[in-house]
Amino acid sequence: MTKKRQAYYTCSMEAALNVIGGKWKLTILNRLLTGPKRYGELHRSVKGITEKMLTQQLRELEEDQVIARTIYPVVPPRVEYAFTQSGEKLSDVFKALEIWGSNFQHRINPISGNADHDKSCYVLNEEAQPDQLIHNP
């Protein structure tokens, strides 16, 4: 999402989605939930992402003040990314998303457990119980 990155929205939710949207943003932020991470760690952790994409998404998140970038003046370079105060507040959104998404998954695909669930993904402690199947009347 090299998105327009406009500063004005007609709706707060759209603003939020612009920050969170994009193919890798949630996954990256997810990794940061367990604490600050180095560029390389993120790169290994978010599997499939290219360096270009990682850098780009991190820049955007930084621009949106969701994460902060700390450069240690060493060689080879060491750069760490961590949530800002504002970014940490996103955890509420994450929790809601996680709960709903979990239910959604169970509904769409009730058989498969979490067989191929990404272990490095943030998961709620509380068991998010799948709700019953909804049948179209």
Added chain:
Amino acid sequence: MTKKRQAYYTCSMEAALNVIGGKWKLTILNRLLTGPKRYGELHRSVKGITEKMLTQQLRELEEDQVIARTIYPVVPPRVEYAFTQSGEKLSDVFKALEIWGSNFQHRINPISGNADHDKSCYVLNEEAQPDQLIHNP
């Protein structure tokens, strides 16, 4: 988002984002928060959206069982869209998004009030107070 619409995800959040993501989804769902809406109503309400996009997004939301489509066999046709049970649960996510997005907006652009705020947007009753500005140390 004619997205891949894959059924398996490694992360519930990604699943959720796939349902919610896309340029118009949130806006459309937002409108449905105040009750079932007809196709035409949505078209007028979600300003800027084309009929093709509206139809497409509605189809995807329906496919994901977030909304339900009711056809009344009359002429001219009357079609209504409404949240499913599952879709209604998204309101938690909306609330979290709305709160966070609102704070985000105030932080990014603290001066402008809600001058050009879309009146047909769902807004929380409770005042979402902007948090203080965060300065990069």
Added chain:
DNA sequence: GGCATTTCTTACAAAAAAGTACGTACCGAA
């Protein structure tokens, strides 16, 4: 000097999403 390590850039190509423009069906009313 040449190499390794880490964190990025940049130019270019491919894929995905969104937009444009126009067409269709239905049936009652004029």
Added chain:
DNA sequence: TTCGGTACGTACTTTTTTGTAAGAAATGCC
């Protein structure tokens, strides 16, 4: 018989996003 209103569908173009591949800087170590 043509027209109006509603809810779409479809072919094609444009824009946006993502991916590929390569390079670059800084410095300690062999």
